[in-house]
Amino acid sequence: MRKGTKPLLEVKDLVLGFNIEDEFINVIDNVSFSINKGEIVGLVGESGCGKSITSLSVMRLLPRTAVVPNGEIFFNSKDLLKISEDDMIGMRGKEIAMIFQEPMTSLNPVYTIGDQISEILLLHRKMSKKEAVNKSIEKLKIVSIPSPEKVIKQYPHELSGGMRQRVMIAMAMACNPKVLIADEPTTALDVTIQAQILDLIKDLKDETQASILLITHDLGVVAEMCDYVIVMYAGRVVEEADIYSIYENPQHPYTVGLLKSLPTLNEIRTRLHTIKGTVPAPKDFLQGCRFAPRCERATDICFNETPPLIEVGDTHKVRCFLASNREEDK
Ligand SMILES: Nc1ncnc2c1ncn2[C@@H]1O[C@H](COP(=O)(O)OP(=O)(O)O)[C@@H](O)[C@H]1O
Ligand SMILES: [Mg+2]
Numbered sequence: 647m648r649k650g651t652k653p654l655l656e657v658k659d660l661v662l663g664f665n666i667e668d669e670f671i672n673v674i675d676n677v678s679f680s681i682n683k684g685e686i687v688g689l690v691g692e693s694g695c696g697k698s699i700t701s702l703s704v705m706r707l708l709p710r711t712a713v714v715p716n717g718e719i720f721f722n723s724k725d726l727l728k729i730s731e732d733d734m735i736g737m738r739g740k741e742i743a744m745i746f747q748e749p750m751t752s753l754n755p756v757y758t759i760g761d762q763i764s765e766i767l768l769l770h771r772k773m774s775k776k777e778a779v780n781k782s783i784e785k786l787k788i789v790s791i792p793s794p795e796k797v798i799k800q801y802p803h804e805l806s807g808g809m810r811q812r813v814m815i816a817m818a819m820a821c822n823p824k825v826l827i828a829d830e831p832t833t834a835l836d837v838t839i840q841a842q843i844l845d846l847i848k849d850l851k852d853e854t855q856a857s858i859l860l861i862t863h864d865l866g867v868v869a870e871m872c873d874y875v876i877v878m879y880a881g882r883v884v885e886e887a888d889i890y891s892i893y894e895n896p897q898h899p900y901t902v903g904l905l906k907s908l909p910t911l912n913e914i915r916t917r918l919h920t921i922k923g924t925v926p927a928p929k930d931f932l933q934g935c936r937f938a939p940r941c942e943r944a945t946d947i948c949f950n951e952t953p954p955l956i957e958v959g960d961t962h963k964v965r966c967f968l969a970s971n972r973e974e975d976k
Contacts (some may be wrong), residue, residue: 648874648888648961653680653720654857655742655825660717662696663928670713673699673928674881678716681825686851686858690865690904694925697861698879703727703829705744706734706857710765720941721825741769743818747830749810759786760798763817770821779967787814789846808839815846822854829861844871862966865904868892875959877901880925880936883955887962897964899941943968 662674682689719726764778786794832840865879875892877885885898903921923940938948955965
């Protein structure tokens, strides 16, 4: 069963591409998914599958050259793609906040940590500069930053990667957003710090009841964190399911491949299975199933027709021609 019933954020039939030399190159093809209240939803796929671009659409922070010919993104029954930029500024950071893989690129190197957290508070909340500074210290305490009174006077480069990511999380959570989008928040960190940051995100979610879209290429992270999973391949959703079904009964050969490439306790990294080939660049997308060229089970139809996303369970959908008859030949 999926947690909650009412979607808080709903992406519907999102189509996105880039105009390159007068040609429209499709990157995101009819992507739909929703996040219910209090849920952690994982968005998974290898690098280049369109995870970041999808989340940047929600924030309306897309590169200038991006074109969105179709789609709706509902939050509180408002279509974020249609509201004014002013309304979006009121939404960003307050209702929906985002953290990125590399905090150095999203923290401003010339302002102190205190100034950067205060700025968000002052933008969205009525308070004095002094109150904002005190609140910033409080926010840093929540993310377990030691000596926050000292840290607010420091610049981003004076902090370690893990501490910078904590600062980013403090900034994102400063106004208690209803949705947090975390784009590979731990990919740049080493394993122990990674675990601490994931624990922190989970604790904050339990305290604030925020919903989270956790973007990662690592199904191991998903297993520990998420309630529901969306698997993307080359700009399309190829499978989505509750956390139990995705591990117990994966249906798409791409999901199966991702799961096989997870290290287990008694395996060494060098012997790990990997999916042969790479994610194609959008200009090389072929007709049919975009995974077909890498799929050991592909047949003629896979190269010619796009499989529909079909329901294979109450909370389980898959986009694969093989899905319905997988059970008997497993
Ligand atoms: N500014 C851009 N111009 C053209 N193509 C882009 C741009 N940004 C991203 N893309 C393309 O969009 C695709 C999806 O990218 P991205 O969302 O970053 O993938 P992911 O986050 O899953 O690694 C990639 O093929 C990438 O090359
Ligand atoms: Mg990305």
